Amino acid sequence: MLKTVRTGKLARIVHLKHVSNEAGNHVFALLGGDCPTGSIKYYSVLGMLGEMARKGRLVGCTDLFGSSSGNMALAANDLCLQLGMQFHAVIDSRIASGKRDQLIESGVDIINVTVPDPVSGYLGARISRVKELVAGREGADALDQYSNPGALLAHSQITGPWIWRSLQGNVDAFVAALGTGGTFGGTARYLLRCNPSLRSVAVDCRGSVLIYGRQEPHLLTGIGAALVSSNVRLAYEAIRGAAPRVVDDQTAFRRARWLRQVEGIGTGGSGGAVIEAAIGLKREITDKNIVVILPDGERDYMCSVHNSEWMREQCMFEEFGHEDQTFLTGTGIYAIPR
Numbered sequence: 001m002l003k004t005v006r007t008g009k010l011a012r013i014v015h016l017k018h019v020s021n022e023a024g025n026h027v028f029a030l031l032g033g034d035c036p037t038g039s040i041k042y043y044s045v046l047g048m049l050g051e052m053a054r055k056g057r058l059v060g061c062t063d064l065f066g067s068s069s070g071n072m073a074l075a076a077n078d079l080c081l082q083l084g085m086q087f088h089a090v091i092d093s094r095i096a097s098g099k100r101d102q103l104i105e106s107g108v109d110i111i112n113v114t115v116p117d118p119v120s121g122y123l124g125a126r127i128s129r130v131k132e133l134v135a136g137r138e139g140a141d142a143l144d145q146y147s148n149p150g151a152l153l154a155h156s157q158i159t160g161p162w163i164w165r166s167l168q169g170n171v172d173a174f175v176a177a178l179g180t181g182g183t184f185g186g187t188a189r190y191l192l193r194c195n196p197s198l199r200s201v202a203v204d205c206r207g208s209v210l211i212y213g214r215q216e217p218h219l220l221t222g223i224g225a226a227l228v229s230s231n232v233r234l235a236y237e238a239i240r241g242a243a244p245r246v247v248d249d250q251t252a253f254r255r256a257r258w259l260r261q262v263e264g265i266g267t268g269g270s271g272g273a274v275i276e277a278a279i280g281l282k283r284e285i286t287d288k289n290i291v292v293i294l295p296d297g298e299r300d301y302m303c304s305v306h307n308s309e310w311m312r313e314q315c316m317f318e319e320f321g322h323e324d325q326t327f328l329t330g331t332g333i334y335a336i337p338r
Ligand SMILES: Cc1ncc(COP(=O)(O)O)c(C=O)c1O
Pocket: 039, 041, 044, 069, 070, 071, 072, 177, 178, 179, 180, 181, 182, 183, 184, 221, 222, 223, 268, 270, 271, 295, 296
């Protein structure tokens, strides 16, 4: 039987007036917060479920288990409900409190991992927990965002064409966060087919093994992986024309707050990191259209990134003890040549 699911309206792509500059560069942002369940991960999950369906893995499947930092679980829960399945989210204690609240409000079954794996950290511990939960359980399967290529496919089929059409083919550079690789890898793959000279810039966080190169504690969520998965390897193939970027917690959070103040656009820390990377890139080029993806909106970060008290507690206003309203520098960025 053919089952259909909601795709929702495609996310807005807006011109960022204050991020664009006099060198003739224009920066456009796809607002992932517009997607159903509030993040671009909705399309990743759509693609992964499509891939599982094509392989016959959804026949007789009643329960799907998946490791998530929040957004994937919110999307998976929504799509599983539409398909008559139950989603179980394996999260860890670092999840943004707002995401955790959303999961609870949505009635998702939450399994919280509290002890990191000594080598692969919380991410490795979450993935092992999913395997244990699925093993030998009838009707259960794993929704594996680290190796299911459907996550990239969805962005090659939905996000990439949407960006290309919306900007009538005037896309010179693309900047997106690299977590599991689905969003960046799939979208960049499509855009590179349309424009082989595209600069595609992957954005990672300080403390991640992907581009920064070693695991260190960090507060950013959604990015900052502790292992290189097969989807990340696929995404690496789509890094082209400019160095990938690494942004630290403080810079990313403050940039997200700055964006909200100057453009009125809310996003989380990974969105802030992407904006910081776009600002770094636009200083190196002229007369180009740069498109970025902001993975989600501000909704779930009102108690963290967009809360001054929380920012102070986490020492994110280090130099001044308060926010510097003219924060524009970008000292926390590292460009890693590949
Ligand atoms: C807030 C946020 N930013 C960035 C990412 C990275 O996206 P991807 O996993 O497609 O690489 C995620 C993934 O869950 C996320 O939730």
